[in-house]
Amino acid sequence: MAENVRAHVVVSGRVQGVGFRYDAQWAAQGIGVSGWVRNRRDGTVEAVIEGEKQRVERMLAWCRRGPALARVERVDLTWAAHTGEFAAFAILR
Numbered sequence: 001m002a003e004n005v006r007a008h009v010v011v012s013g014r015v016q017g018v019g020f021r022y023d024a025q026w027a028a029q030g031i032g033v034s035g036w037v038r039n040r041r042d043g044t045v046e047a048v049i050e051g052e053k054q055r056v057e058r059m060l061a062w063c064r065r066g067p068a069l070a071r072v073e074r075v076d077l078t079w080a081a082h083t084g085e086f087a088a089f090a091i092l093r
Contacts, residue, residue, distance in 0.1 A: 002052040004082035006035075011045045011063055013073030020045050021091045023067035028089035031058050038092035049089075050082055 011020070016039050024037045024047060033051035040046050049059050066072045 002054065004051060004084070005053045005056050006080040006082045007049045007056050007060060008078045008080060009047050009049070009060065009063055010040070010076045011047070011066065011072055011074070012043075012076075013066075014069075014071040015045045015066060016043055018069035019067050020070055024063070025089050025091055027062045028059055031055050031062070033059050034086035034089050036086070036090045036092045048086075050084070050086055 021037045021039065024045075028035065028037075028049065031051075033049050033055050035048040035050050037045060037047040047063065049056050051059075060075070060077065064072055064075050
């Protein structure tokens, strides 16, 4: 049985105004993870990603690249216990 995990990430660089949240939601749906993504006032993007560890790792790899117009400079990652609280991957406002 696959291990379920939770990752909290803060992505820095040119990540706002480039479709990062919308592309992240699309990628998460395709990969099969749940959680959320949102812009922060400091210009970064924050996300919580839950699911099977291999799928979460794939989503983290996507976060390190971002969409075509993004320029990801840094990804701060914190692992936590899986909660199972999310039914889908949402964009928070």
